[in-house]
Amino acid sequence: MxxxxxxxxxxxxxxxxxxxxxxxxxxDSPFQMRALVSLKGxxxxxxxxxxxxxxxxxxxxxxxxxxxxQLVNCCSCHLxxxxxxxxxxxxxxxxxxxxxxxxxxxxxLAAAPVAGECSxxxxxxxxxxxxxxxxxxxxxxxxxxAMELSTMTTQCGALHPTARPCxxxxxx
Amino acid sequence: xxxxxxxxxxxxxxxxxxxxxxxxxxxDSPFQMRALVSLKGxxxxxxxxxxxxxxxxxxxxxxxxAQDGQLLDCCSCHVxxxxxxxxxxxxxxxxxxxxxxxxxxxxxLASIPVAGECSxxxxxxxxxxxxxxxxxxxxxxxxxSAAELSAMTVxxxxxxxxxxxxxxxxxxxxxx
Numbered sequence: 001m002x003x004x005x006x007x008x009x010x011x012x013x014x015x016x017x018x019x020x021x022x023x024x025x026x027x028d029s030p031f032q033m034r035a036l037v038s039l040k041g042x043x044x045x046x047x048x049x050x051x052x053x054x055x056x057x058x059x060x061x062x063x064x065x066x067x068x069x070q071l072v073n074c075c076s077c078h079l080x081x082x083x084x085x086x087x088x089x090x091x092x093x094x095x096x097x098x099x100x101x102x103x104x105x106x107x108x109l110a111a112a113p114v115a116g117e118c119s120x121x122x123x124x125x126x127x128x129x130x131x132x133x134x135x136x137x138x139x140x141x142x143x144x145x146a147m148e149l150s151t152m153t154t155q156c157g158a159l160h161p162t163a164r165p166c167x168x169x170x171x172x
Numbered sequence: 173x174x175x176x177x178x179x180x181x182x183x184x185x186x187x188x189x190x191x192x193x194x195x196x197x198x199x200d201s202p203f204q205m206r207a208l209v210s211l212k213g214x215x216x217x218x219x220x221x222x223x224x225x226x227x228x229x230x231x232x233x234x235x236x237x238a239q240d241g242q243l244l245d246c247c248s249c250h251v252x253x254x255x256x257x258x259x260x261x262x263x264x265x266x267x268x269x270x271x272x273x274x275x276x277x278x279x280x281l282a283s284i285p286v287a288g289e290c291s292x293x294x295x296x297x298x299x300x301x302x303x304x305x306x307x308x309x310x311x312x313x314x315x316x317s318a319a320e321l322s323a324m325t326v327x328x329x330x331x332x333x334x335x336x337x338x339x340x341x342x343x344x345x346x347x348x
Contacts, residue, residue, distance in 0.1 A: 035218045035256045037256070037258055064255075066256030069221075069252050069254035069255040070254075071254075107222075107254075135308060140303050141198055142301075143198050143224035147226030
């Protein structure tokens, strides 16, 4: 009886650890977003890699129409530790699409490169280490559901059947 | 010995529940707030849905008098995933009430729509997924007590016996 109770205690004690593993408590968690109003032509998202993994990561960017929530465009950016890339939203992420939206919802996903390459429609395993700002304000970390991940990547794949690197991000 | 072990087990079992209830670990947790000073006529709160639930959520907004902490007004906003809504604070949330307060405390609560509809006085189950900004600054996730939840919704129910939709937020489409 005592043995069974102790086994149960061991199982229960592991819960907080599992919960901690699921909780993106740091500012460089894999999924981050911003709602952008009054978008200007020169606005850019600045991304960097804290080096949390000791290796490069892919910062995949997804822009959504603020009215209907549908994907407008996507691209991915290869980032070495401590490197910084400034991705112009209108000219790069949105490919100068006209008319330029006045507002949009922007999401970022950090993933490990797959065979050294980055793809916003087929990202590798999610990784910590991404830091991102628009202007002076860091992006907001958020909870990512499997359904939302699938929606983002599927819609991106429909737009760009082959991986599309952001123009601002040199291919390694 | 067995009794002692069971007592310890009961104590340990309560940890995750308490931690989950107290820890707003993500920025898109259900309860967020901002204290606003020098409120301007065109100030707005911008809300979005990270899609954490794969479905729409209700962003319920509550404005409180900065002096006495009493509710000034409330409304609710239906937000599908990846959609953005900009809710003017004075013209929408406060219904152009005069005089415009110079400061106020703003709280947001994210909940599941009930039968497809949103109500700030009778919200559904709380959920993650709400992201919100006022200007360039995100709202602050906070711990929600049962007493505060009750105070917010009861006061909102007095102000608006029927659910009040924020003007900036279109009603959800009717179910197919």
